Amino acid sequence: xxxxxxxxxxxxxxxxxxxxxxxxxxxxxxxxxxxxxxxxxxxxxxxxxxxxxxxxxxxxxxxxxxxxxxxxxxxxxxxxxxxxxxxxxxxxxxxxxxxxxxxxxxxxxxxxxxxxxxxxxxxxxxxxxxxxxxxxxxxxxxxxxxxxxxxxxxxxxxxxxxxxxxxxxxxxxxxxxxxxxxxxxxxxxxxxxxxxxxxxxxxxxxxxxxxxxxxxxxxxxxxxxxxxxxxxxxxxxxxxxxxxxxxxxxxxxxxxxxxxxxxxxxxxxxxxxxxxxxxxxxxxxxxxxxxxxxxxxxxxxxxxxxxxxxxxxxxxxxxxxxxxxxxxxxxxxxxxxxxxxxxxxxxxxxxxxxxxxxxxxxxxxxxxxxxxxxxxxxxxxxxxxxxxxxxxxxxxxxxxxxxxxxxxxxxxxxxxxxxxxxxxxx
Numbered sequence: 001x002x003x004x005x006x007x008x009x010x011x012x013x014x015x016x017x018x019x020x021x022x023x024x025x026x027x028x029x030x031x032x033x034x035x036x037x038x039x040x041x042x043x044x045x046x047x048x049x050x051x052x053x054x055x056x057x058x059x060x061x062x063x064x065x066x067x068x069x070x071x072x073x074x075x076x077x078x079x080x081x082x083x084x085x086x087x088x089x090x091x092x093x094x095x096x097x098x099x100x101x102x103x104x105x106x107x108x109x110x111x112x113x114x115x116x117x118x119x120x121x122x123x124x125x126x127x128x129x130x131x132x133x134x135x136x137x138x139x140x141x142x143x144x145x146x147x148x149x150x151x152x153x154x155x156x157x158x159x160x161x162x163x164x165x166x167x168x169x170x171x172x173x174x175x176x177x178x179x180x181x182x183x184x185x186x187x188x189x190x191x192x193x194x195x196x197x198x199x200x201x202x203x204x205x206x207x208x209x210x211x212x213x214x215x216x217x218x219x220x221x222x223x224x225x226x227x228x229x230x231x232x233x234x235x236x237x238x239x240x241x242x243x244x245x246x247x248x249x250x251x252x253x254x255x256x257x258x259x260x261x262x263x264x265x266x267x268x269x270x271x272x273x274x275x276x277x278x279x280x281x282x283x284x285x286x287x288x289x290x291x292x293x294x295x296x297x298x299x300x301x302x303x304x305x306x307x308x309x310x311x312x313x314x315x316x317x318x319x320x321x322x323x324x325x326x327x328x329x330x331x332x333x334x335x336x337x338x339x340x341x342x343x344x345x346x347x348x349x350x351x352x353x354x355x356x357x358x359x360x361x362x363x364x365x366x367x368x369x370x371x372x373x374x375x376x377x378x379x380x381x382x383x384x385x386x387x388x389x390x391x392x393x394x395x396x397x398x399x400x401x402x403x404x405x406x407x408x409x410x411x412x413x414x415x416x417x418x419x420x421x422x423x424x425x426x
Contacts, residue, residue: 001177005143009117028095035113038125058087059425060131062114065097066070067342068137070320071160071215073104074414080106082418085363085424086132091115096273100317104220117144117363130154137215138162143177146184155424159417160215161190161199164339164360168198179203186424189417191215194363212420213413214364223346225324228296229230232311234327235264235390238351240319241271241332241341246356247279249335253383254310261390266321269313271332271341276314294320327396328389331355335379340365343374350404352396354385364410373402 003177022033033038059079063069069092078090090105091114092098103113115125122145134149134156136142149156163171171178182204189212190196196209225229239250247268254266261310270279283290289309296311312320316320325331327347334356335338343353353374368374377385391397 001163001180002143002147005177006118006148009144013116013118026093028098032095032113033361033405036116036121038115038121038123040110040112040129045262054211056086058129059133059135060084060089060091060338061135061137062091062140063097063137064092064114064140065094066316067216068092068140068160069097069101069104070342073220075159075215075417076109077106077220077416078418079421080108081199086425088367089131095270098315101256103317106113114142117142119144119148119398120333122215126152130137132420134159135159135421139164139167141178141181143181146181150184156184157187157189157420157424159189159212159246159420160413161188162192162195162361163190163198163202165198166338166360168202171202187420189420191413192363210420212416213410215413215417216342216344217407218412219320219344219348221345222321222324225321226314226318227298228293229267229322229325231264232265232325233326235261235393236267236325237264237328237330237386238267238269238319238323238326239330239332240269240323240345241272241338242269242279243333244275249379249382250330251282251288252308252379253386255286255288256383257386257390260328260387264390265309265311267326268311268419269319269322269332273302273314273316276312280312280314283312320348322357323351326351327388327393329353330378330382331359334358335382343368344407347373347403347407350400352383352389352399353403368403368406371406372399372401373406 021029021033061072061076063072076090079086079088089110089112090101091112092101093114098111105111115121131154134154136158138160139162143206146156185208187210188199188204190199190209191214193211196211199209200206204283227308237254258264268279268330270276290312291309292312293315313319323346326346329351331343331353333341338358340355340359343355343362346353354367354377355374357376357378365374369376375385
């Protein structure tokens, strides 16, 4: 089965290689090409040669994209603090993940692209390096990497693990293969009991599974809002990490409330940078007054600039801080997409949270709904719920307070994970 997987994976790489290469900015292409084929960045290559020199001194953490990178930052900081002698490598798949990792990782963290899941690439990549431990954040499953690490006697552990119901159904169809792949993992630290049950159902050994909680409750959140955002006078709606089809729904709800609340502002943050221009075109087509974040600079805007209208957040890495000015927050990928985006960022600031009906990737949101700390809406009821919060700001504030309380109550997963890691690195 591994031969079939490797063959299909190789075919996919051949088909997608050029599109993946050319979609990247020119300044990233060389780095991506080298590291995907196992030639790690020059700074890492200057570390002492030989496996013996680096044995037990290197921790490799893999976090596929922005969300996983953000979830891993607190873990990396704690590792750096407790084990200052260790070298930490943080790998990602996406370019945005690379950018956030470079911006937020503690000094001395080596940020690389995860090499292709091919044996000859892995042999080249790890010819000089033998990690003390290989940590995978959330749901990344790489059969050849897992088997390679096991052959090298490098423990593989999954932390902040989650398995969606949809993914679970797919994995069950090849459970005979998944059982073998998962056998190479020493320990699974899952976010919830539901995630643990799904993982067990697709073939993981129940003795290796523990429920540690969700790292996202321990995320390294900003202490203050950006200067440009601090100058905005409410009321403000922040719609974060939106996906295609959602901007139109959110803009309609915004416009519907604009007549009654003429100073209402909307900060619109598309999830993917390549959609910034697309969303700008939507705003132009609708004749909606807007200004781009990139036009504001880093300081307070001139008086009157942000009196009303839409701010297009065409930047990366600011959304978490921008939620701090929200009177109402709307979670993207939940209205028309599947899975939702992270509702904990506005909860951290004590802001009321509105989610669409598709929050499958964040099952803990059900507790928020039950406690009145967040509300589920759809394209029809969104405008009504916004109006309700704007008319009754004290109600909105109370909802935000409950969200903050739940955020605080569920923290501590990173500390539990540190105790697990301690068993493998001493």
